[in-house]
Amino acid sequence: xxxxxxxxxxxxxxxxxxxxxxxxxxxxxxxxxxxxxxxxxxxxxxxxxxxxxxxxxxxxxxxxxxxxxxxxxxxxxxxxxxxxxxxxxxxxxxxxxxxxxxxxxxxxxxxxxxxxxxxxxxxxxxxxxxxxxxxxxxxxxxxxxxxxxxxxxxxxxxxxxxxxxxxxxxxxxxxxxxxxxxxxxxxxxxxxxxxxxxxxxxxxxxxxxxxxxx
Amino acid sequence: xxxxxxxxxxxxxxxxxxxxxxxxxxxxxxxxxxxxxxxxxxxxxxxxxxxxxxxxxxxxxxxxxxxxxxxxxxxxxxxxxxxxxxxxxxxxxxxxxxxxxxxxxxxxxxxxxxxxxxxxxxxxxxxxxxxxxxxxxxxxxxxxxxxxxxxxxxxxxxxxxxxxxxxxxxxxxxxxxxxxxxxxxx
Numbered sequence: 001x002x003x004x005x006x007x008x009x010x011x012x013x014x015x016x017x018x019x020x021x022x023x024x025x026x027x028x029x030x031x032x033x034x035x036x037x038x039x040x041x042x043x044x045x046x047x048x049x050x051x052x053x054x055x056x057x058x059x060x061x062x063x064x065x066x067x068x069x070x071x072x073x074x075x076x077x078x079x080x081x082x083x084x085x086x087x088x089x090x091x092x093x094x095x096x097x098x099x100x101x102x103x104x105x106x107x108x109x110x111x112x113x114x115x116x117x118x119x120x121x122x123x124x125x126x127x128x129x130x131x132x133x134x135x136x137x138x139x140x141x142x143x144x145x146x147x148x149x150x151x152x153x154x155x156x157x158x159x160x161x162x163x164x165x166x167x168x169x170x171x172x173x174x175x176x177x178x179x180x181x182x183x184x185x186x187x188x189x190x191x192x193x194x195x196x197x198x199x200x201x202x203x204x205x206x207x208x209x210x211x212x213x214x
Numbered sequence: 215x216x217x218x219x220x221x222x223x224x225x226x227x228x229x230x231x232x233x234x235x236x237x238x239x240x241x242x243x244x245x246x247x248x249x250x251x252x253x254x255x256x257x258x259x260x261x262x263x264x265x266x267x268x269x270x271x272x273x274x275x276x277x278x279x280x281x282x283x284x285x286x287x288x289x290x291x292x293x294x295x296x297x298x299x300x301x302x303x304x305x306x307x308x309x310x311x312x313x314x315x316x317x318x319x320x321x322x323x324x325x326x327x328x329x330x331x332x333x334x335x336x337x338x339x340x341x342x343x344x345x346x347x348x349x350x351x352x353x354x355x356x357x358x359x360x361x362x363x364x365x366x367x368x369x370x371x372x373x374x375x376x377x378x379x380x381x382x383x384x385x386x387x388x389x390x391x392x393x394x395x396x397x398x399x400x
Contacts, residue, residue: 175265
């Protein structure tokens, strides 16, 4: 039984790796959308069943939850994705770079390309590694190995920087979205639907009309 | 998915490229601190905590001072928002943190360092130790986030929603008691 479970966990891990690849930003987005949906569903159920809320309050709170879900998902594509894309390009072209990478670009005479729209620092480092690997200039293999390890370390630093920048950007966008954009839009959305809902309710019930004060 | 198309930004246009190139280059003076911050924010529980703190700083005030609804609805909405953020952030942080710790226990770069039960073959076969280290950190975050999402299928319904209701009802009662006390005094 434990063997089957560990095999299933390993397979799941392999699939998740293939699906999200090396981009933690996309993983955070996908799980955020799913998380918002699950949470909103449960919260709507809790609002509907809570006897402490009046009818008019429920007619506001349910659209508020729906508005939050829709807005949070929309903001991901309108705010977070473009911010992620711009940050990724800034890291790829070396426009944002740790000081070690700046020195590396200077040492390898590629500093003039830094910040150009078509420059790809990661590919440049990989090309340098390939050149070193295929070069016959080295007197002994120790020199070659030590030089290769320097370039490979730099490639690791570049990838760590790219990933950190992606996570920081995603979180920063999340802070703006959650702290300001989502609550403002969802409240307006919910207020509109509360008015519509109460108007509709009053139009079908004549005995005891509801208003927002009830 | 084509991110550029979905985001509405044309990254291929010459105008965009000219604008992009005109931006100043920025050196990261403290790469260690930058990477530490990035890794922390990429980890699911710290990310959840950061979002929760941002939410509680602004959302209750925006709800309370919502000019488009009556005062009672605004108050009830603000109290429910406070309860929801406190409960969902605490539960989310605990679930994600536990899943992250459990994942770390079973995901190492080699059998010498610990269990490799959850380490994908691609990471185990990576020759460059620097890249392998980054791949491992990233996949630990990814796997634990997806794992936590599975757990939260249950906690959202059976923990978050009822606890939010209990806490918001307590806050409503406390607020009403205070209102009555103020009325009696005046």
